[in-house]
Amino acid sequence: MNHHDRGLKTKAHLIAKSLLPENQETPIHFLEEKITPRSLTFRRNHFPYPKFPIQPFFLTITGSVKNPLIFHYSQITSMPSQTITALLECSGNKRAHFEPKVFGDQWKEGALSQGNWKGVPLSYLLSLTEVNTGAREIVFLGDDSGVKDGQHVHFQRSLPLEKALDQHVIVAWEHNQKPLSPKHGFPFRLIVPGWYGMASVKWLKTIHVINHSFSGPFQTDDYVYYPHKSEDKDSFPVTTNRVNSIIQHPLDRQILKPGKHEITGLAWTGEGVITSVEISVDNGVTWKAASLHNPTQKYQWVKWSISHVFExxxxxxxxxxxxxxxxxxxxxxxxxxxxxxxHNQVSQIKVQIEN
Structure with missing residues (x-):
């Protein structure tokens, strides 16, 4: 990276999508490193930030378990831990590109960031409480709350038991080698790699094991695919990240000088790994394979590039x-x-080449 590029990176800042609650996207075109700095990690909120009491922090596990337990912050942080490098993508990423338009925060490409998350495997915590045989889902309650559809509610989501026991699902307390920031979930945040970000519940307070299907509003109303404009039939839940990509350089509608230019970007997916990325410079008539730069790893984006001579x-x-x-x-x-x-349709930009 040359000196000029470093300057660009330091000037980058979050891009506001809404202010109350705060929703800001990452300036994805300027991210050259594997890990997104904390200051540039996108922010997605349903409610105002929780107000933190001046007291110790606890995590409670209740419900269909043999041993309900309350863990102090220092207990959680001293348990066996693992660090996961994983991207988080809001399921509304690229919403601005839907045709016909839909309501909601009009995210472009930047509801996406990648970080190092350190925490205790959820499966380890559940093993301490001993989940009952009839358990079906695990419900995660965050400390953020507000009014939705006339009711005062907390943000809550559930995972099927099988997914909750995945070795990569953790209760994190560190983000990029520092305690979670208050804006990204302090003191605890669930991290569910491979699923859209709504599953990674922030400000985690309570884990509740249930023997039935959870039906909270952020489970059965929001974060559901509704294929029809005015009826709910054929709906199904939002879960795994879809395979996707973005072009970082050049920028859309950029004017370029004639000659060789590097086309670069990122690609990612929920399950499995990226195997190839193809580029077209003639509106999809012909395609060429791009070079993949870092080894393709599960739950992480891969950088790709290709050179092209523009006339x-x-x-x-x-x-x-x-x-x-x-x-x-x-x-x-x-x-x-x-x-x-x-939204994950083939990504595209237009560029104009000078005379």
Missing amino acids: KNHESTVKVRAFDSTGQSQPDQAFWNRKGYG
């Missing part, structure tokens, strides 16, 4: 599509849904 006095539509090891690829057209989740 003068020409407009070019550049497209990118990613493929993963589960057989998924980006569709030519996004799966439209009423709340605007999971």
Whole structure:
């Protein structure tokens, strides 16, 4: 990275999408490193930030368990831990690109960040409480709350027991080698790699084991794919990240000098790993394989690039599509849904070449 690029990076800042509650996206075009700095990690909130009491912090596990337990902050942080490098992507990422338009925060590409998360495996905590045989789901209650549909509610989400016991699901207390910041979930945050960010509940207070399906509003109303504009049939829950990509350079509508330019970006997926990325500079008529730069690792984005010589006095539509090891690829057209989740159609920009 040259001196000029470093200057760009230091000037980057979050891009506001709403202020109350605070929702800000990452300036994704300027991120060259594997880990997103804490100051540039996107912020997604449903309610105002919790007000923290001046007292010790606890995590409670209750419900369908043999041994309900309350853990003090210092107990959690002294347990066997693991560190996971994982991206988090809001399920509303790229919502601004849906046609027809949908309501909600109009995220572009930046509801996406990648971090190092250190915590205790959820499966370890559940082993201490001994989950009952009939248990089906684990409910996670955050300390953030507010009014939704006329009711005062906390943000709550559940995971099926099988997913909750995945070795990579952790209760994190550190983000990028420091205690979680108050804006990203202090004191505890669930991290569910491979699932959209709504599953990674912030300000985690209570873990509740249940023998039935959870039906809170952020489970059965929000974070559901509704394929029809005015009816709820054929709906299904938002879970795993869809295979996706972005172009970081050049920027959309940029004017370039004729000659060789590097086209660069990121690609990622929920399950499996990225296996290939293809680029078209002629609006999808022909495609070429891009180079993948870092080893493709589960739950992490991969950087890709390709060089192309642009001819003068020409407009070019550049497209990118990613493929993963589960057989998924980006569709030519996004799966439209009423709340605007999971947008992952083939990414594109237009550039103009000077005379």
